[in-house]
Amino acid sequence: QAQLQESGPGLVKPSQTLSLTCTVSGELITTYNWNWIRQAPGKGLEWIGKIRQSGNTYYSPSLNGRASISRDTSKNQFTLHLSSVTPEDTAGNSCVRSEPGGPGGQGTRVPVSS
Numbered sequence: 001q002a003q004l005q006e007s008g009p010g011l012v013k014p015s016q017t018l019s020l021t022c023t024v025s026g027e028l029i030t031t032y033n034w035n036w037i038r039q040a041p042g043k044g045l046e047w048i049g050k051i052r053q054s055g056n057t058y059y060s061p062s063l064n065g066r067a068s069i070s071r072d073t074s075k076n077q078f079t080l081h082l083s084s085v086t087p088e089d090t091a092g093n094s095c096v097r098s099e100p101g102g103p104g105g106q107g108t109r110v111p112v113s114s
Contacts, residue, residue, distance in 0.1 A: 002097060004022055005025075005105055006021070006022055006106070019079060020095075020108065021079045033052045038094070093108055
């Protein structure tokens with residue numbers, strides 16, 4: 001069973017780019033599809049984007065082109081970049097494998113604040 005671990009900054013300032021990395025162990029990231037999701041305080045889960053086995057990526061239209069996902073297969077990692085962040089981007093962010101009940105990380109909360 002795969003294990004996922006998110007890592008990133010503890011705080012990001014408005015207008016900066018938030019970068020979060022998901023390190024996967026136990027499975028190759030090229031074997032499955034992977035998602036980033038988030039949950040802002042007091043709100044429901046929001047899908048951010050996906051990177052497929054092929055490396056193709058897909059994003060939520062609600063983010064207006066601010067999200068991008070890349071991967072480093074040599075490190076078995078994939079990374080979310082969210083640009084031009086605002087305090088409304090403050091959320092707990094998690095990486096999960098794309099299937100019902102698939103493994104996911106514990107999540108990391110990143111405040112956006114000056």
